[in-house]
Amino acid sequence: MLTITSRNVLLLCLTFTGTTKVSGFAPGSTLTSLKVPSVPKYSHGKGKLSNQLLAFPLENAHSRIANTRLQSSNDDVDYSKMVPEVYDQRWTQLAYLSLLALISDWVCFSVAAAPASYETAYAGHSAASLIDIFLFTNVASCFLVTDTVKNFGLEMSIKGASALMVIGCFFRSGFGVFGGLLGALGIGATSVDPASAVQVGADLVPFWSVLAGTIMAGAAQPFFQCTPPMLSATWFASDERATSTAIALNFNQIGIAIAFLVGGEMCSTSPDGLAEYFGIISVCCAVVTMGTFMQFQNKPPTPPSSSEIEKLVNGEEEPAFIESVGRLLKTPGFIFPLSAFIMSIAITNIVGTFIDEVMKRGGITDQLGIDMAGAGFEVGILVGGVLIGGYVDKTKKYKEVTLACIIATMILLVPLGLTEHVIGKEPALLVLALLGLGMTAGPIQPINAELAVDVTYPSDETAVESVQQIGGNLVSALLVPVVEIAARQDYQLLPSVPSLASDIRGDVVLLLGIATVTYLYFSKFDAPLLRTLADATNEDGEGVIDNESAKENGEVGKSNLIG
Numbered sequence: 001m002l003t004i005t006s007r008n009v010l011l012l013c014l015t016f017t018g019t020t021k022v023s024g025f026a027p028g029s030t031l032t033s034l035k036v037p038s039v040p041k042y043s044h045g046k047g048k049l050s051n052q053l054l055a056f057p058l059e060n061a062h063s064r065i066a067n068t069r070l071q072s073s074n075d076d077v078d079y080s081k082m083v084p085e086v087y088d089q090r091w092t093q094l095a096y097l098s099l100l101a102l103i104s105d106w107v108c109f110s111v112a113a114a115p116a117s118y119e120t121a122y123a124g125h126s127a128a129s130l131i132d133i134f135l136f137t138n139v140a141s142c143f144l145v146t147d148t149v150k151n152f153g154l155e156m157s158i159k160g161a162s163a164l165m166v167i168g169c170f171f172r173s174g175f176g177v178f179g180g181l182l183g184a185l186g187i188g189a190t191s192v193d194p195a196s197a198v199q200v201g202a203d204l205v206p207f208w209s210v211l212a213g214t215i216m217a218g219a220a221q222p223f224f225q226c227t228p229p230m231l232s233a234t235w236f237a238s239d240e241r242a243t244s245t246a247i248a249l250n251f252n253q254i255g256i257a258i259a260f261l262v263g264g265e266m267c268s269t270s271p272d273g274l275a276e277y278f279g280i281i282s283v284c285c286a287v288v289t290m291g292t293f294m295q296f297q298n299k300p301p302t303p304p305s306s307s308e309i310e311k312l313v314n315g316e317e318e319p320a321f322i323e324s325v326g327r328l329l330k331t332p333g334f335i336f337p338l339s340a341f342i343m344s345i346a347i348t349n350i351v352g353t354f355i356d357e358v359m360k361r362g363g364i365t366d367q368l369g370i371d372m373a374g375a376g377f378e379v380g381i382l383v384g385g386v387l388i389g390g391y392v393d394k395t396k397k398y399k400e401v402t403l404a405c406i407i408a409t410m411i412l413l414v415p416l417g418l419t420e421h422v423i424g425k426e427p428a429l430l431v432l433a434l435l436g437l438g439m440t441a442g443p444i445q446p447i448n449a450e451l452a453v454d455v456t457y458p459s460d461e462t463a464v465e466s467v468q469q470i471g472g473n474l475v476s477a478l479l480v481p482v483v484e485i486a487a488r489q490d491y492q493l494l495p496s497v498p499s500l501a502s503d504i505r506g507d508v509v510l511l512l513g514i515a516t517v518t519y520l521y522f523s524k525f526d527a528p529l530l531r532t533l534a535d536a537t538n539e540d541g542e543g544v545i546d547n548e549s550a551k552e553n554g555e556v557g558k559s560n561l562i563g
Contacts, residue, residue: 079312085302090235094244096296097224097231098251099288100162104221106255106281107169107214108134112353113264113371121274122207128480130214131353135477137218138225142470145226146321146463154227154234155298161223162289168216169285173278174205203275225249225469228446229453229461238305238535239393246389246446250382253442256352257378264371307534311458318460325467333455333527337448338468340402343518344444345472347409347511348381350483351416351437354507357487358416358434361505363425373431380438388443396532398451399525405447406519408440410512417508445472457531483507 108131111118115127149157228248232241262280266273303309318324328334351358355374364370392401415433419425452464489506 079309082302082309082312084237084305084309085300086235086237086240086304087300089297089300090244090304092295093231093235093297094248096288096292097158097228097248100158100165100292101221101224101228101248101252102255102258103169103281103285103288104165104217104224104255105252106259107165107172107217107285108221109256109259109352110263110278110281111259111267112256112355113260113374114267114367115356117267117274121204122210125207128353128484130210132477132480133211134214134218134221135349135473135480137215138221139470139474139477141219142222142226142466142473143321145222145466146318146324146460148223149227149230149462150318150460153298154230155296157223158227158296159293161220162285162292165217165220166282166285166289168213168220169278169282171213171216172205172210173213173275173282174203174209203279205275222466222469225252226462226465229449229465232450233308233453233461234299234304236304238307238532242389242393242446242450243386245450246385246443247382249446249449250385250442253348253378253381253438255378257375260355260371260374260378264367264374305535307457307531310534314458316458318463321463321466324460324463328456328459328464328467331456331459333525334452334464336522336525336527337398337402337452337455338471339518340406340444340448340522341452341468342471342475343406343514344409344441344448345469346475346479346514347413347441348438348445349473349476350479350507350511351377351434353480354483354487359430362416362430363427364430369427373434376431377434377438380435381442384439385443385446387439389446392447392450396529398447398454398529399522402444402447402451402522403519405440405444406515406522409437409444410515410519412437412440413508413511413515414504417505419503451529454529454531455527457534479510483510486510 111127111130118127118130119125145157148160152160228245229241231248232244236244263277266277303312319327352374355377356370359365359370359373364373388401388405392398395401412433415426415429416437449465449468452468453459453461456464486506486509489509490503491506491509493502493504494500
């Protein structure tokens with residue numbers, strides 16, 4: 001009597017589809033792998049199909065087919081014969097990672113637009129200190145990202161982090177957002193501890209709950225911030241990577257922009273809107289997390305670039321994170337993009353944290369104006385990243401573009417703290433400078449994330465970005481109290497010349513100093529772009545570089561591409 005099982009059905013289907021070989025199978029034995037003569041894959045950006053001999057293990061075959069995810073077996077696939085392919089799924093991957101990054105920074109900077117309301121609700125606790133706690137937690141969690149992704153894969157890591165973040169969001173908001181039903185059931189923290197918060201008629205949770213939720217969200221964020229280069233390398237073609245990394249890395253700025261627009265409006269008058277505001281964040285996070293669990297995948301059936309195929313051919317295996325850090329720091333050229341990345345994230349984080357004070361001292365005092373300016377700054381970071389990142393994708397001119405962006409950053413920082421006594425405050429100039437600063441300082445991060453991966457190839461992209469995020473967020477967190485002190489300093493310029501007399505705030509002077517030192521250091525960068533070289537090999541895979549083609553995309557020195 002024939003027993004109908006998923007394995008028998010699968011074998012029957014393969015018989016009709018032309019399976020040529022089944023290995024490791026005999027009556028009574030375990031079917032371990034099979035070879036299929038035709039596996040459909042999408043070509044670059046088009047719905048065409050191409051054929052390639054692949055093999056895939058049959059363990060849990062029914063679940064793999066149900067999920068429509070083909071996982072290749074290292075023992076059966078000849079990676080050297082693979083042709084790079086890209087899939088439409090890459091845009092879904094990018095969308096979810098970007099949205100998760102957006103929500104994570106929305107949580108981080110949720111109270112930046114209306115710090116007074118938060119400080120009224122939770123007496124003795126400042127908005128800046130809550131942001132600082134988030135950033136320090138982020139730094140600690142960055143040490144775990146690389147090894148977690150290595151052991152569990154990108155898919156499981158992102159899903160786990162998104163679940164942690166949504167739990168943290170509800171710790172911050174309670175369940176009052178769902179209305180009286182859940183409140184009647186006694187679900188969620190809806191009472192306020194008089195010792196830690198004032199009763200204002202809103203469903204505010206105690207401060208300890210806000211603190212715990214902030215720590216959870218801060219621990220989850222690095223999984224969205226450290227993985228964009230890996231996502232780009234795994235899913236995107238070589239001429240798309242800088243753009244996709246820019247979108248994923250900088251989309252969190254949209255979260256900050258939303259924090260200014262929504263948070264500023266809901267929390268500007270009193271703390272009553274704070275609980276509802278936190279509840280909205282929680283619901284948005286829950287929706288994105290559910291989508292992530294349903295649609296986010298680990299990797300495509302075929303790598304998208306020659307450099308990724310080469311890593312598979314060579315059987316590259318990354319060491320533990322701590323060992324990877326040692327290797328990265330010893331790699332020529334790595335410290336340069338690290339320094340530029342740290343400078344960029346420090347400046348954008350500091351300006352975003354103290355946007356309220358910057359705007360008010362520049363003559364913009366109404367809350368709507370502050371919120372719009374802050375949102376424009378964050379949107380400018382994303383737009384600049386996409387535009388400038390697209391240019392770098394085509395040219396690979398990492399060094400020239402980075403240096404130009406640093407110079408522009410230095411120029412545009414000045415109006416944020418300079419007041420000319422004859423003219424007085426200039427709100428219009430301040431807003432224009434702020435928008436320009438976002439478009440020039442922000443793109444430095446994704447550009448140098450890709451540069452760092454390029455010069456350290458074939459290193460682990462997640463390890464590279466984890467080191468950069470650790471450095472950037474640690475410096476940002478340490479700078480917050482220093483900037484608070486520096487902002488109270490006012491330096492007079494040319495006081496003896498009335499027509500030129502002016503003053504500049506200490507916080508801007510500090511940021512200018514950081515940018516200047518970074519420019520001088522980064523200008524010495526001179527390292528080969530190893531991943532670009534791997535992608536530039538000819539179609540025969542002989543490792544020959546087409547120097548004429550390479551010159552169109554960057555500088556060539558000693559037969560190597562230089563950033």
